[in-house]
Each structure stands twice: as C-alpha cells, then as structure tokens.
Amino acid sequence: xITYIIRRLLHALLVLFMVTLIVFFVxxxxxxxxxxxxVAQTAELEAMPPEMLDELRKEFxxxxxxxxxxxxWVLGILRGDFGTSIFYREKVxxxxxxxxxxxxxxxxxxxxxxxxxxxxAGLLAAIRRGKWMDKVVTPLTYxxxxxxxxxxxxxxxxxxxxxxxWLPISGYTSPLDDFxxxxxxxxxxxxxxxxxxxxxxxxxMRSSMLEIIQQDYIRTARSKGLREWxxxxxxxxxxxxxxxxxxxxxxxxxxxxxxxxxxxxxxxPGVGRLFVxxxxxxxxxxxxxxxxxxxxxxxFANLIVDISYGWFDPRIRYG
Amino acid sequence: MAGxxxxxxxxxxxxxxxxxxxxVTGTSEAPPSVSEWRRFQRVFFSRGVVVFGLVVLLIxxxxxxxxxxLAPYDPYRPGVADSLLQPSNANPLGTDxxxxxxxxxxxxxxxxxxxxxxxxxxxxxxxxxxxxxxxGYSSRIVNMIIMRCMDAIMCFPMLLLALLIxxxxxxxxxxxxxxLSVAIIPIYARVMHGLTLSIRENDYILAQRAMGAGNLRxxxxxVLPNAMPPLIVLMTMQLGNLILAEAILSFIGIGIExxxxxxxxxxxxxxxxxxxxPVLSFAPGLAIMLVVFAxxxxxxxxxxxxxxxxxxxx
Numbered sequence: 001x002i003t004y005i006i007r008r009l010l011h012a013l014l015v016l017f018m019v020t021l022i023v024f025f026v027x028x029x030x031x032x033x034x035x036x037x038x039v040a041q042t043a044e045l046e047a048m049p050p051e052m053l054d055e056l057r058k059e060f061x062x063x064x065x066x067x068x069x070x071x072x073w074v075l076g077i078l079r080g081d082f083g084t085s086i087f088y089r090e091k092v093x094x095x096x097x098x099x100x101x102x103x104x105x106x107x108x109x110x111x112x113x114x115x116x117x118x119x120x121a122g123l124l125a126a127i128r129r130g131k132w133m134d135k136v137v138t139p140l141t142y143x144x145x146x147x148x149x150x151x152x153x154x155x156x157x158x159x160x161x162x163x164x165x166w167l168p169i170s171g172y173t174s175p176l177d178d179f180x181x182x183x184x185x186x187x188x189x190x191x192x193x194x195x196x197x198x199x200x201x202x203x204x205m206r207s208s209m210l211e212i213i214q215q216d217y218i219r220t221a222r223s224k225g226l227r228e229w230x231x232x233x234x235x236x237x238x239x240x241x242x243x244x245x246x247x248x249x250x251x252x253x254x255x256x257x258x259x260x261x262x263x264x265x266x267x268x269p270g271v272g273r274l275f276v277x278x279x280x281x282x283x284x285x286x287x288x289x290x291x292x293x294x295x296x297x298x299x300f301a302n303l304i305v306d307i308s309y310g311w312f313d314p315r316i317r318y319g
Numbered sequence: 320m321a322g323x324x325x326x327x328x329x330x331x332x333x334x335x336x337x338x339x340x341x342x343v344t345g346t347s348e349a350p351p352s353v354s355e356w357r358r359f360q361r362v363f364f365s366r367g368v369v370v371f372g373l374v375v376l377l378i379x380x381x382x383x384x385x386x387x388x389l390a391p392y393d394p395y396r397p398g399v400a401d402s403l404l405q406p407s408n409a410n411p412l413g414t415d416x417x418x419x420x421x422x423x424x425x426x427x428x429x430x431x432x433x434x435x436x437x438x439x440x441x442x443x444x445x446x447x448x449x450x451x452x453x454x455g456y457s458s459r460i461v462n463m464i465i466m467r468c469m470d471a472i473m474c475f476p477m478l479l480l481a482l483l484i485x486x487x488x489x490x491x492x493x494x495x496x497x498x499l500s501v502a503i504i505p506i507y508a509r510v511m512h513g514l515t516l517s518i519r520e521n522d523y524i525l526a527q528r529a530m531g532a533g534n535l536r537x538x539x540x541x542v543l544p545n546a547m548p549p550l551i552v553l554m555t556m557q558l559g560n561l562i563l564a565e566a567i568l569s570f571i572g573i574g575i576e577x578x579x580x581x582x583x584x585x586x587x588x589x590x591x592x593x594x595x596x597p598v599l600s601f602a603p604g605l606a607i608m609l610v611v612f613a614x615x616x617x618x619x620x621x622x623x624x625x626x627x628x629x630x631x632x633x
Contacts (some may be wrong), residue, residue, distance in 0.1 A: 011467075018471035029487050142368075146612040148563055150570050151604030153587055154593065162594050257476030261567050265590075275479070276571055279486045291483060295474040302474070 004310045004317040012303045019295045024070050029290045053305025082289040087281050092289045096271070100293070103263070103270035107255040109190045114197035115167055115248050119241070121198070126240075127232060129210065137202060144199025149192045149258050153265040156188045170267035189266045193258050197251040204247050208240040242312050249305030253298040351404075363624035372616030375609055383429040390423035405596065412602050415588055419578075423600060427580040432610060435496055435565040436558045442500040444554055447507025452538050454508065455515030466512060469505035477502045478567060485573045495574040499564055503557065510553060514546040521545075521604040548625040552618055559614030566607045582607050 057063045064072070076083070082092035121315050125137040161169035175182040212218065213236055221231045259272035267273075271290055278286040310317040356554070362372055382389060392410075397417035404414040412421035454465040477499075484498035518524065519542065527537050566583030568574045575581040582603040589599025 011470075014467050015470045015474065018467055019474050022471055022475075026483060026487060142612065142615070146559070146563075146608055146615060148566060148583075148586075148604060148607050148611075150567060150583075151607065154586065154590055154600050154604065158593055158597055158600075176490055213483070253474075253476040257478035260482065261571060264571060276482070279482060280572075287483065287486070291475065291479060294476065294479060298476065299474045 001310065001317060005307055008110070008306050008310075009302060014297060016296065016299060019299065020074055020131065020292065021070075023288055023292045023295065024073060027284055028066070034201070035287060036267075083285040085278075085283055086284050087278070087283040087286070092285055095274070095286065096289060096293060099271040099274050101268065103256070103259050103272060105175070106186055106193060106262075106268070106270065107252075107259055108191055109186070110193035110255055111197065111248065111251055114201060114251060115192040115244075117194075118198040119202025119205050119244060122202040122244075123209060123232075123237065125206045126209035126213065133136070134206075138206070139211065141199040141203045141206075145203070149196065150261045150265050152195060153188065153192045153262060156191065157251065157265075158314045160188065172266075172268045172270070189262050190267060192262050192265075193255050196254060200247050200251075201244055204244050205240060208243050209236060212236045212240045242309070245308055245312070246305055249301050251292075252301035256294050256298065335539055340587075346595045359624045363620045366620060368616045369620030370611035372620070375474050375613035376617060379429055379433065379610055379613070382426055383433045386426050386430055390426045392420035392423045394419060394423040394427040394580050397578075406598055413596055413598050415585075415599060416592070421585070421599060421602060424580040424585060425582070425606060428582045428585060428603065428606070430573060431492065431569075431579065432562045432565065432607075435492065435499070436465075436562045436614075439496050439499045439503070439561050440554050440557055442496070443503045444507050446500070446508075446549065447504040448511045448543070448550065450504070450508040451511025451513075452515055452542065454512045455519065455542075456534050456538055465508065469508045472501070472505045474507075475502075477564065481564060481568060482573060483572070485568060490573060490576055492575050492579070495565060495568055498568075499561055502564075503561070506557070507550075507553070510549065511546060514549060518545050551624040552625060555621055556615055556618035559611040559618070561615070563607060563611050 054063070062069070064244045065112060080093055082096065084090070085092050085095055088095055121137045121141075128134050157169045157214075162166045167187055169188075171185055173182040173185055208304040218236055220230070221235045226234075256272070259270060260275055261272070262268070263272040264276055271294075274286065275290045278284075278290070397419055402414065402416055402418045402495075404410055406413045410420050410422065414423065415421055435454070450465055450469070454462045457465075475483075481495070481498040481504045483559075484501055485494055488494035488497060515538075524531070524537060524541060527541060565574065565581070566586070569581040569583035570587045572584075575584055585603035586600045586607075589596065589601075589603070592599055
C-alpha cells in the first residue's frame with residue numbers, strides 16, 4: 001500500500017509540473033501585451049515615455065527570458081505570491097482568499113448533498129427494482145443528467161423567486177453574518193450545482209448495486225441467515241460504492257466548472273464569477289491564479305480518489 | 320459533461336478489466352452476418368426512450384438542413400415585428416428585444432448546435448484516438464509523456480479550459496470549436512489507450528505478428544476496427560454534452576457573435592425579461608435539454624446494441 005501511495009504521489013507531482021507549464025504558457029499566448037494592458041489601466045499610455053515602459057518591464061520581470069520568467073513565477077507561487085490584479089489593484093492572493101471560501105461553501109454543500117442523496121436514491125432504486133421507487137428515480141436521473149444547470153437556475157428563479165417570492169434570486173451572505181438569509185440565498189444555486197452529480201451518482205449506484213446483488217457472495221450471506229438489511233448495507237453497498245467514489249471525486253472538477261456559470265446566473269461573488277469577469281477584463285494574472293488553484297484542487301481530489309481506490313480494491317494496487 | 324464522467328469511468332473500467340485479463344472487445348466470432356444486423360436492430364429499437372431520442376435527432380437534423388425553408392421569418396433581421404411580443408399565431412414563440420422572431424432564431428440555432436457538436440467530436444476523436452493508439456504502441460517514455468500530458472489537461476474542468484482557450488483565441492464559433500476540441504481530446508486518448516492495451520492481448524493480434532505484420536498495419540487494420548464500437552458510443556454521448564458546453568459558453572457570452580443564433584445566448588437574452596416574457600428563456604433551454612437527452616438515449620441504445628458488455632462501463 002505504501003509503495004502504491006508513493007507511486008501515485010510521484011505521478012501527481014509529474015502531472016502538477018505539466019499543469020504549471022500549461023497554465024503559464026497558455027497565459028503568455030493571451031492577446032495583448034500584459035504590460036500595455038496594465039499601463040493603459042493605470043495611466044495615460046501616450047504620456048508615458050518608452051524608457052519608463054522599459055523600466056516597468058524590468059520591474060515586472062518581463063524582460064527576462066521566458067524560462068526564467070516561468071521559474072520566477074513558480075517560486076513566487078511557492079511563497080504565496082500570485083502577483084497583483086490589474087483591475088482590482090490588489091494582491092491576487094488576497095482576492096482569492098476572499099472569493100474561494102464562497103465557491104467552496106456552495107460547492108462542498110453541493111458535493112455532499114449530491115453524494116448522500118445520489119447514493120440513497122440509487123440504492124433504493126436498485127433494491128426496489130421495477131417498483132414505483134425505481135420508476136420515479138430512474139427517469140429523474142436522466143433529467144438530472146441532461147438539464148442545463150444554468151437553465152434550471154433560471155426556471156427556479158422564475159418559479160420560487162419571481163412568482164412565489166419564497167427565495168431571494170441573487171446574492172450571497174456569509175453564514176457567519178446572517179445564517180438564515182445565507183441559507184435562503186444558497187438553496188437554489190446549491191441545487192443547480194448538485195443536480196448533475198446527484199443524478200450521476202444515483203445512476204452509477206443503481207447499476208453497480210444491481211450487478212453486485214447477483215453475485216454469489218450475496219447469496220451466501222443471505223443463506224447464512226443474515227437479515228436482508230445487513231446483507232444490503234454491510235455486503236452489497238460497500239462494494240457497489242467503489243465506482244461511485246470515483247464519480248464523487250470527479251464531481252469536484254465538474255462543480256468548479258459549474259460554479260462558473262451558476263455564480264454568473266445568481267450573481268454570487270465567488271471565484272467562478274471572478275474568473276469570467278477577469279477573462280473579459282483581460283486581467284490575466286487573476287485568470288492564471290484561478291486556473292492554477294482549481295487545477296491543483298482537482299489534481300488532489302483525483303489523488304485522493306486513486307489512493308482510496310487502491311485501499312478499497314487491492315487488485316488496483318498491484319495492477 | 321456526462322461524457323467526461325462516462326469516458327473517465329469507462330477508462331477506469333477497462334483498466335480494471337484488463338487487470339483481470341478479461342477481454343473487452345474483439346471476440347473470435349465470425350464476421351458480422353445478416354443476423355448480426357438484425358440483432359442490432361432488435362436490441363436498438365426495443366426501448367421506447369431510444370426510439371424517442373432517435374426521432375428527436377431526426378427532427379433536429381431535418382430542421383437544421385431545411386432551416387431556410389422552415390423558419391417563418393429572417394432570424395437575423397431586427398424589427399420584423401414589435402419588440403418583446405407575446406406568442407401569437409404570427410409569432411408562435413413571440414419576439415425578442417430587437418423584434419426578431421424567436422421561433423426562426425430557435426430553428427437557425429439548431430444549425431449552430433449541430434455544427435459545433437459534430438465538428439468538435441470529429442476533430443477531438445481523430446486526434447485523441449491517434450494519440451491513444453500511439454501511446455499504446457510506443458516506448459515507455461513516449462507513452463508516459465503523452466498520457467501524463469492528457470492527465471494534466473484533464474485536471475482543468477472542461478468549461479474552465481474551454482473558456483480560457485476561447486479567451487486566448489478570441490470570439491467566434493470556430494474558436495469555440497477549437498477550445499472544446501482541446502478540452503475533450505484527453506478523453507478519447509485515454510479511452511483509446513485503454514482499449515489498445517486490452518485489444519493487444521488478443522490471440523488474433525499475436526497471429527498477425529507471427530505472420531509478420533508491422534505495428535502500423537496492426538494498429539490500423541486490427542486494433543482500430545475492434546475499438547470502434549465503444550468509440551462510436553462515446554462519440555454519440557459526447558455530441559450531447561458538447562452541445563450543452565457550447566450552450567454554456569454562448570450563455571456566458573463567448574462564442575457566437577451577433578446576430579448569429581445560438582440557444583445558450585438566447586437563454587441569456589431572455590433572462591433579462593424573465594417576468595415579462597418567460598418563453599424567451601424557456602424555449603431555447605428546453606431545446607438544449609431535449610437534444611442532450613436525445614443524444615444520450617441514442618448513445619445508450621447503441622451501446623446495448625453494439626456491445627452489451629460495455630454496460631456500466633460507458
């Protein structure tokens with residue numbers, strides 16, 4: 001198991017290195033000289049003598065060879081220095097510390113709700129196969145997998161916000177400031193973020209449960225005289241959870257992707273909305289930082305899934 | 320996005336299966352006969368939802384091809400009627416802010432959706448399959464470089480990467496196609512890599528080698544055809560997800576340029592007038608959902624008909 005973990009860690013490190021390469025070089029391809037954009041937003045471009053531009057170029061380290069710039073960038077990040085946002089005139093690190101908790105608050109809730117209800121729904125649909133429970137859950141999973149999240153958001157806003165006036169249609173409040181308002185505000189966005197993962201988990205859970213339940217060892221467990229409930233929970237569910245865990249791990253990336261559009265729909269000041277506005281505002285330092293941080297989070301989620309996978313299924317450890 | 324999950328899950332599945340020395344594709348059966356085609360038809364048409372999906376797709380293809388004849392008005396010309404009209408006989412889905420007929424724009428939007436879907440899947444599958452084949456048939460070092468690169472790209476959520484690339488390249492529908500292609504190439508590379516490794520273990524590949532066939536010939540003539548069933552299923556399902564991704568990008572405001580018609584952008588246009596004219600947002604959203612659903616269902620049906628052993632993997 002230890003060798004397996006070390007192998008996965010080395011593998012993740014290699015991927016991490018490639019991720020930094022991709023982020024850095026893709027950002028250098030962005031249209032426009034970053035310096036000119038910076039200058040144009042801070043001062044009069046025409047009024048600036050060329051010598052001053054060169055000086056600024058030196059100050060930002062943009063005059064050095066590209067590989068040196070890359071190494072400096074990585075070293076800066078290791079020190080926690082993501083650079084300065086052109087638009088917000090703030091340290092990007094500080095900006096991320098303000099925005100990430102919002103996205104993680106919504107995303108984590110969506111991930112957890114999607115996992116719990118997805119597994120539960122899939123389990124019930126499998127053990128009541130063909131009964132009304134299955135007949136309700138299975139078509140709903142298809143709806144959940146295909147409904148565009150941003151459109152679901154708009155439908156919810158229309159029904160519960162504009163028509164029924166039950167829930168606020170936009171904004172975000174920290175649960176530490178006003179818990180009740182915060183909860184009312186996040187109901188709809190969390191639902192939109194969770195629905196895809198929930199449906200995917202339910203579908204996977206149902207199909208792997210149906211497969212496991214036909215195995216010989218389940219028959220053995222039953223013929224030992226174990227209660228049906230024990231057979232399902234202790235024996236069948238444990239094994240059918242393995243593929244679902246992969247899905248939940250992958251849900252991390254999907255929820256970050258989804259938060260880009262959901263935070264735009266509900267006007268939530270999270271990292272997804274910051275990403276969109278920075279792309280449109282050509283604030284490339286912020287885009288770079290967000291892309292990198294999200295990719296690293298996804299990488300770690302995958303690493304955890306891989307390791308837990310090896311723990312659950314020894315065949316993979318030695319594969 | 321489902322394709323992302325499904326593709327990934329499938330690779331996992333194939334990996335575990337090859338670990339168990341189970342052969343996923345390529346049996347030693349005789350070449351497909353007429354009865355094989357019959358069996359395909361029988362399984363494919365046996366589920367109502369699959370037939371429903373197929374009908375939706377046929378209608379969609381018909382609409383996209385004959386959009387110029389089907390659309391009652393010019394979708395791009397503003398002011399064919401008053402601004403923000405409610406649905407009526409003249410304008411079955413009403414008009415938008417600029418007084419353009421929504422039904423006509425919806426019909427023309429099907430062209431955008433299908434074009435982006437098909438071209439993207441085409442580009443991504445060709446490049447991805449070549450990379451996967453190459454990785455499966457080359458030295459450890461090349462294999463490692465290709466597959467780790469793919470892993471690195473997969474660390475970026477598809478939407479994030481597509482937005483980033485679209486921003487680098489600038490607006491326009493062709494740049495959206497490039498952005499989405501890059502984002503999904505790793506899925507094909509991974510699936511193909513897994514399939515190559517498992518197909519290589521078959522006896523008929525060994526027989527080819529014994530007869531002196533080179534690697535290239537084996538790859539093209541034997542590995543690739545045997546990998547086709549799962550690839551076709553994956554491509555079908557991804558068509559739906561790419562149409563969804565395109566809709567999300569155009570909803571955010573990247574991709575199609577005005578006055579072009581894209582469903583995602585239409586949802587966004589209507590969002591501002593949700594109370595006054597909800598149909599503006601509801602109709603294009605419903606179209607997106609229906610098409611994504613149809614592609615997923617047809618993909619499901621194809622999987623069951625082509626190779627039922629893939630059930631649970633794709």
